[in-house]
Amino acid sequence: MKDAAIPGPTAIESFEQEAHEGWLAWVSSVDHKQLGIMYLLGAFVFFLVGGVLALLMRIQLAVPNNHFLTPQMYNQIFTMHGTTMIFLVVVPLLVGMATYMVPLMIGARDMAFPRLNALSFWVQIFGGIMLYFSFATSGINGGAPAVGWFAYAPLTETAYSYGPGVNYWILGLLGIGVGTLTAGINLMTTILTMRAPGMHIRRLPLFVWMTLVTGFLIVTVMPILNAGLVMLLADRLLNAHFFRADTGGSAVLWQHVFWAFGHPEVYIMVLPAFGIISEVIPVFSGKPIYGYEVVAASTLAIAFLSMLVWAHHMFAVGLGHTFDIFFALCSMAIAVPTGIKIFNWTATMYQGRVRFTTAMLYAVSFLLMFTIGGLSGIAFAVAPIDWQLTDSYFVVAHFHYVLFGGTALALFAGVYYWFPKMSGRMLDERWGKVQFWLTFIGFNLTFMIQHVLGMFGMPRRVFTYPPLPGWEAMNMISTIGAFVLALAVLVLMINIVISLRSGEIAGDNPWSAWTLEWATTSPPPPENFTRVPPVNGRRPLWDLAHPDRTDEMLARAAG
Amino acid sequence: MPGTYSSNAFTLAPASPQALAISNLFIGTLYFLGAILILVTGLVLYAIIRYRDRPGAPEAKQVFGSMRLEILWTAAPVLSLAVLATFMARTMMASDPPSAGDRPDIRLVAHQWWWEIIYLKSGATAANEIHIPAGKRLLFDFRSADVIHDFWVPALGRKIDVVPGHPNRLWIEADKPGTYLGACAEFCGNEHAWMRIMVIADPPDQFATWLKQQSAAPAKPVTAEEQLGAKIFRDRICTNCHLRGVGPDLTHIATRRTLAAGVADNTPQNLATWLHDPNTFKPGSNMPDFKLSDDEVHALVAYLETQK
Numbered sequence: 087m088k089d090a091a092i093p094g095p096t097a098i099e100s101f102e103q104e105a106h107e108g109w110l111a112w113v114s115s116v117d118h119k120q121l122g123i124m125y126l127l128g129a130f131v132f133f134l135v136g137g138v139l140a141l142l143m144r145i146q147l148a149v150p151n152n153h154f155l156t157p158q159m160y161n162q163i164f165t166m167h168g169t170t171m172i173f174l175v176v177v178p179l180l181v182g183m184a185t186y187m188v189p190l191m192i193g194a195r196d197m198a199f200p201r202l203n204a205l206s207f208w209v210q211i212f213g214g215i216m217l218y219f220s221f222a223t224s225g226i227n228g229g230a231p232a233v234g235w236f237a238y239a240p241l242t243e244t245a246y247s248y249g250p251g252v253n254y255w256i257l258g259l260l261g262i263g264v265g266t267l268t269a270g271i272n273l274m275t276t277i278l279t280m281r282a283p284g285m286h287i288r289r290l291p292l293f294v295w296m297t298l299v300t301g302f303l304i305v306t307v308m309p310i311l312n313a314g315l316v317m318l319l320a321d322r323l324l325n326a327h328f329f330r331a332d333t334g335g336s337a338v339l340w341q342h343v344f345w346a347f348g349h350p351e352v353y354i355m356v357l358p359a360f361g362i363i364s365e366v367i368p369v370f371s372g373k374p375i376y377g378y379e380v381v382a383a384s385t386l387a388i389a390f391l392s393m394l395v396w397a398h399h400m401f402a403v404g405l406g407h408t409f410d411i412f413f414a415l416c417s418m419a420i421a422v423p424t425g426i427k428i429f430n431w432t433a434t435m436y437q438g439r440v441r442f443t444t445a446m447l448y449a450v451s452f453l454l455m456f457t458i459g460g461l462s463g464i465a466f467a468v469a470p471i472d473w474q475l476t477d478s479y480f481v482v483a484h485f486h487y488v489l490f491g492g493t494a495l496a497l498f499a500g501v502y503y504w505f506p507k508m509s510g511r512m513l514d515e516r517w518g519k520v521q522f523w524l525t526f527i528g529f530n531l532t533f534m535i536q537h538v539l540g541m542f543g544m545p546r547r548v549f550t551y552p553p554l555p556g557w558e559a560m561n562m563i564s565t566i567g568a569f570v571l572a573l574a575v576l577v578l579m580i581n582i583v584i585s586l587r588s589g590e591i592a593g594d595n596p597w598s599a600w601t602l603e604w605a606t607t608s609p610p611p612p613e614n615f616t617r618v619p620p621v622n623g624r625r626p627l628w629d630l631a632h633p634d635r636t637d638e639m640l641a642r643a644a645g
Numbered sequence: 646m647p648g649t650y651s652s653n654a655f656t657l658a659p660a661s662p663q664a665l666a667i668s669n670l671f672i673g674t675l676y677f678l679g680a681i682l683i684l685v686t687g688l689v690l691y692a693i694i695r696y697r698d699r700p701g702a703p704e705a706k707q708v709f710g711s712m713r714l715e716i717l718w719t720a721a722p723v724l725s726l727a728v729l730a731t732f733m734a735r736t737m738m739a740s741d742p743p744s745a746g747d748r749p750d751i752r753l754v755a756h757q758w759w760w761e762i763i764y765l766k767s768g769a770t771a772a773n774e775i776h777i778p779a780g781k782r783l784l785f786d787f788r789s790a791d792v793i794h795d796f797w798v799p800a801l802g803r804k805i806d807v808v809p810g811h812p813n814r815l816w817i818e819a820d821k822p823g824t825y826l827g828a829c830a831e832f833c834g835n836e837h838a839w840m841r842i843m844v845i846a847d848p849p850d851q852f853a854t855w856l857k858q859q860s861a862a863p864a865k866p867v868t869a870e871e872q873l874g875a876k877i878f879r880d881r882i883c884t885n886c887h888l889r890g891v892g893p894d895l896t897h898i899a900t901r902r903t904l905a906a907g908v909a910d911n912t913p914q915n916l917a918t919w920l921h922d923p924n925t926f927k928p929g930s931n932m933p934d935f936k937l938s939d940d941e942v943h944a945l946v947a948y949l950e951t952q953k
Contacts, residue, residue: 331810372705404813473803543654548838
């Protein structure tokens with residue numbers, strides 16, 4: 087076996103990494119594993135906050151004409167819930183997962199720019215703190231922003247949102263946006279320049295491949311949001327007129343700017359989750375991913391199409407049928423590469439040997455739940471259906487099936503899959519299965535019924551509602567589901583605490599997986615590898631374990 | 646609280662040709678999507694049950710893929726989506742027919758948290774409750790006085806955003822007399838939840854009578870209390886908003902079913918509660934609390950109840 091040179095940061099940076107240990111490491115570290123865990127923990131804290139906000143909303147909506155929250159409070163809460171979950175939870179969780187795993191999976195010592203890595207994390211955290219500081223602003227117009235996560239102008243203009251909340255929202259998002267942008271640049275550069283010898287771009291683990299595509303999307307669309315935020319800030323603080331219709335601006339312009347970022351953002355939040363699924367399903371089926379090239383290529387197709395579908399968020403604006411049809415067709419088209427992925431993941435399990443670990447349970451439930459979210463997405467691509475259902479509870483159900491049923495379930499799969507690598511100990515499988523079933527039941531209880539609520543005419547973002555037929559019962563069911571889901575999160579926390587103390591020791595490769603991160607100790611040492619195994623195919627550890635039938639030989643035999 | 650909820654706002658219970666077109670497409674699409682969901686769920690369940698790991702299970706077969714299958718599950722979705730797209734285009738024309746060259750019948754001006762209704766031919770104005778003649782197609786013209794709102798009455802068809810600086814038009818009709826409920830569907834600030842819509846389709850002759858009444862001046866106040874109320878209405882700057890399109894025109898308020906865009910039934914008691922403190926029903930609405938005395942409230946209620 088030939089020892090491979092390990093590409094990595096310069097000796098000076100390596101020295102710095104070892105200089106700080108213990109508590110100081112939490113603020114001074116530039117190590118990708120430390121920062122990855124900090125990303126995950128930071129995002130988890132925000133996840134708990136966002137979850138509490140969700141519970142407050144569900145309590146308020148449990149019964150009609152409720153007075154648990156004032157409308158001012160409710161409107162701040164749903165704005166902060168959405169903004170938090172998207173910008174401070176889902177994206178950082180995925181970036182954190184990638185920050186930890188990508189260098190390991192390509193056989194590198196660290197990220198390409200370790201200091202930039204730390205900057206990305208801290209800027210993102212400070213952006214989050216800035217956003218939440220808005221709650222502390224006082225006065226009759228004080229408090230957090232109350233404009234929704236897509237902050238439609240002119241409601242965000244000073245004429246309608248006098249208080250400083252929206253300014254905090256803009257500045258917080260600018261910070262978070264810069265953090266995400268630099269993280270995207272860093273991940274792309276790492277993947278393009280830091281791969282171990284033999285790790286050709288066509289041999290990348292699919293999680294790494296999809297992170298690369300996500301990095302490309304981030305770098306392409308994040309600046310659009312940042313530009314829009316600066317325009318809005320100029321309107322609010324400098325009396326500019328970008329989005330004020332009464333003085334020559336355009337309220338529709340904001341929607342174009344926001345969704346030109348906002349729809350690719352959906353795929354930024356989903357592609358890395360696809361990547362996790364593309365790692366977990368093959369390993370627990372005992373088979374290579376079905377149709378590697380097609381799964382990889384369909385990711386590019388999704389990324390490209392994702393930039394041509396933004397205006398399906400604007401079908402109700404009244405921009406004309408020709409306009410609507412173009413974006414409807416593009417939105418339908420994006421279902422094709424997504425469907426290809428679903429079929430390939432399913433085919434991966436065929437003729438396999440499916441091990442029902444908690445990680446695999448989450449991955450399989452992802453397949454089913456994400457399919458529901460994807461199919462309701464097709465319904466929204468059909469413009470006339472969108473004309474009825476957009477801005478109703480149907481759309482709330484739809485994107486929770488995508489972002490919770492999709493991304494969050496994939497993240498849970500990833501947590502159970504990679505926790506042993508990160509901590510050296512296994513997460514408890516019994517607690518894991520309890521958490522899985524609570525999550526699965528709670529999630530469907532909360533959101534399935536919301537499809538029906540939307541079809542029965544309940545608009546989203548209402549702080550209360552009249553007792554129309556069926557609305558009471560459906561809202562109550564949804565609220566009960568939300569509490570089951572909260573219980574599931576509690577179980578995950580218990581499991582993590584117990585497993586960190588007394589979980590089974592994991593060893594290097596507890597799942598018999600094949601990618602490079604499993605070729606080092608758990609947790610990996612500083613600089614990750616003492617030696618990187620040779621990479622002659624997509625599954626280096628399979629090749630190592632089966633020298634008589636490596637992937638190359640198998641592929642040749644299959645013709 | 647309003648008691649007029651016998652009618653629903655169900656998207657699959659269409660009450661107009663436009664809503665029927667969308668409803669048919671929606672039901673068809675639901676069957677199509679449901680079939681895909683059953684297919685995928687079936688395939689996944691079969692895979693995980695048939696190939697689950699158990700003692701003595703054979704080692705997984707190392708298969709890398711099949712181009713034939715890839716082509717199949719690329720081409721089949723493309724074809725079925727193409728079919729769906731043609732149905733979509735037809736439904737777009739049926740549910741939102743062109744209106745260029747036609748003159749609007751009704752202008753709807755959305756305000757932070759109420760709807761102003763202007764009958765363009767007669768000049769009558771109303772608020773929140775839109776009377777239309779059943780069986781007649783009317784062209785609506787949508788304007789916003791402030792932020793973005795959205796007009797959505799599910800039983801009558803598509804929703805349409807009401808965007809400042811971007812007037813929209815939509816044909817609206819109801820097959821049969823009845824009450825059709827809806828709401829503002831674009832978040833528009835504080836009291837977005839209580840910006841509900843009621844479309845009341847009257848038999849044509851009844852509608853004609855109603856419109857005539859709305860176009861005429863209401864009866865003069867008679868009793869001393871009613872006259873006192875009229876004086877308060879003038880003196881306590883109510884008219885600054887309620888006659889200038891800032892708040893709803895109250896000229897025929899006694900003919901309306903609900904108060905403040907659907908938040909409460911229009912009864913003398915509720916009207917009194919509203920005048921005592923609007924925040925009881927609609928906290929944060931633009932109606933100020935004038936700290937009226939009980940006597941003033943009674944007089945105002947007496948006066949407003951004459952405004953038919």
